[in-house]
Amino acid sequence: ELRDHVLGDIYHSQLIEIGAPDGTVQFTDNNQEAYFRTINNYQAFKNAQKDRRNVLYAGSNSGLLHAFSSETGNEEWAFLPPFLMGKLPTLINSRLDGAVDGFKGGTNAVFGVDGSPVVHDVFMKGLTPEGDVEGSASWHTILFVPFGRGGSGFSVLDVTNPIVKNGTGPLHMFTVYNDYINNTIYITDYEGKTESYPYTSGSAEIGNSL
Numbered sequence: 095e096l097r098d099h100v101l102g103d104i105y106h107s108q109l110i111e112i113g114a115p116d117g118t119v120q121f122t123d124n125n126q127e128a129y130f131r132t133i134n135n136y137q138a139f140k141n142a143q144k145d146r147r148n149v150l151y152a153g154s155n156s157g158l159l160h161a162f163s164s165e166t167g168n169e170e171w172a173f174l175p176p177f178l179m180g181k182l183p184t185l186i187n188s189r190l191d192g193a194v195d196g197f198k199g200g201t202n203a204v205f206g207v208d209g210s211p212v213v214h215d216v217f218m219k220g221l222t223p224e225g226d227v228e229g230s231a232s233w234h235t236i237l238f239v240p241f242g243r244g245g246s247g248f249s250v251l252d253v254t255n256p257i258v259k260n261g262t263g264p265l266h267m268f269t270v271y272n273d274y275i276n277n278t279i280y281i282t283d284y285e286g287k288t289e290s291y292p293y294t295s296g297s298a299e300i301g302n303s304l
Contacts (some may be wrong), residue, residue, distance in 0.1 A: 095218060103203075104157025106242050108210040111164055112235065112253060113148035115140045115215050134217045139233035149256045151237060153207025157181050159239050159249070161256065171258055175249045176282045177271040178206055178241065209240030209248070221252055223262040236267075247271035247280075260266070 098148060119137055121128035131137075148164035157179075158172040180206055190200030213235065220234045233254075240248040252265040271280045279291040 100156075101160070102154035102158065102206060104152045104154050104160075105205075106208045106210070107153035109150050109152045110213060111148055111150050112213050112237070112256065113164070114144050114146045115233075115235065117215050130217070131215075132231070134231075136215070136217070136233060139215070140212045143235075143254070145241075147257055149253070151213075151253075153209060153211065153239065153242070153244075155204060155206040155208060155244070155274045156185070157204075157206035157244070159207050159211070159251075161253075170256070171264065173249070173251065173264070173266065175207065175239070175247070176240070176269050176286075176288070177247055177280060178244060181206060181244070185291055190192075205241075205243040205245075207239060207241055208244040209242030212238040212240075213253075214238075221265050221267060223255055223265075225284065237264075245271060246274060 115136075117131055117136060117140075118128050119132045121132060123129065123237045149170060150162040150164050151159060152162075152250045153159050153240070158174055159170065160172050161170045163170055184204055185222040187200055187202045192199065194200045195279055215233055216236045217231055217233050219231045220236075234252050234257075235254045237253045238248060239251065246279045247270055250267045252267055255262045258264070265284065267284050269282045272278075273280065277293050277295060279293060280288055282288045
């Protein structure tokens, strides 16, 4: 079956809306996050991004994180985490071709990006709009995307510029995946390079925790 619109089911992933930065800079104690924002000029970041368009984010079981316009509901873009790419062939079920309602096809149900995205404005040395590492720290709107039942991993995106326009847009910072069968952590960085780190699992006595 050829469909006009294709969207995997959004199951456990909760919608999150991100618009202009709205963190408070009012503080009563220097241990508060608002104090940290104030001394690092968060207000200038708010002013620069005050007209940022509102975007809805959610993961789907087609393996994608989706970004929808809050105004129109149209999809702005979608992101496929590197380590979920291998799941896409498992969606295909050729035995269902022509077997649904007499002529339609069907797919296998799998978990993809099944976790709920989390957002926070972070002051750090991140990526420039061109995708290069910054020379000094600045404010960024960071989206943490857990895979949920789709796998033991997560992606981190910079959505400071949420719309793809004039050569800028959202940026993939890194993705982490835990292959707990083979005791290996895989990390793909912002340039698309993947490194692996083996580990051993075990236990320790509470007395050794110091």
